[in-house]
Amino acid sequence: MLKGVKVKEITYLQAITEAVDEEMARDPTVFLMGEDIRQWGAPLGEFKGLFEKYGGERVRDTAISETAMLGAAAGAAATGMRPIVHIMFSEFLGVCMSDIRCVLTKTRYMTGAKTKFPATIMSYSGAGVSAAGEHSTCPYGYMMAIPGLKIVVPSTPYDAKGLIKSAIREDNPVQVLYHQKLISDRLTGEVPEEEYTIPIGKADIKREGSDVTVVAIGLMVHRALSAAAKLQEKGISIEVVDPRTLAPLDKQAIIDSVKKTGRLVIMDEEPKTESASSEISAIVAEEALDFLDAPIKRVCAPDTPIPFSPVLEKAWMPDEEDLLKAVNEIV
16 A cells, blocks of 8 residues: 555556556657557557557557567667567567677677667566467576666566656666566556656565565565465464566565565576576575575476466466465475
């Protein structure tokens, strides 16, 4: 609940639309490009109405070529524009990875800090909608391994709007990963009526607690909060930490929580190997090991591709029961 400000309730999708709309209205150098964004407003409709409002110069349909999109974004960013490029599903980021790893994130380091590269890359992530293995990945771990790339993963309408606005204003490349199930489930939440932004690199304590720290990412935040409510009935107090930004990661917020609770569970919708949970585990092991009263637990997906079958997909995704089991093992 937001205090001291006038609020309205909107969906996760509306929060994305409002963020992009407000930044395009505020700054004429901001423009949007991607596949099917003029007529559809992207496959899930988050940019619907922007073509009619801003015209074809600032809302551009592209060919089906992620490499061409990222190359154009890099050139536009280098020459003073602020491109927003929609790469649809995060698996497709692999197609244009050379432009991300070798151009967007390195050119500023190699040419001096005066060269800005303010490109915002927006992509769907996550399973739960039966979109199969090529349209359902959360690529947190391997995107975190790209030096120079900032990564935001909003879990609520409030976070989505505030973080996307900050991403567009950032002078370095930012990857925005937003969970498609939060759109399809029509998640709603309060946002301020007045303009606001959320700093990139600042975690949020979604629920305070004293017995176990649960670091949850994206959709998993909501599953962690649901599990925390059930555990509270058994007298177990869970603190839910939402990083919101994976790069830069708010290490101090996580460490401070672990120092308070003495226990850590990480809930991450990725295969466990080389995931965001791996990095968070390593940080706590290096910097807060003496404060742990039990081993670190990770609640992740199996090291397999994501199945299409709704029954198998449900079994593949981490859920409340997986988290409850992990917590009970260390309390």
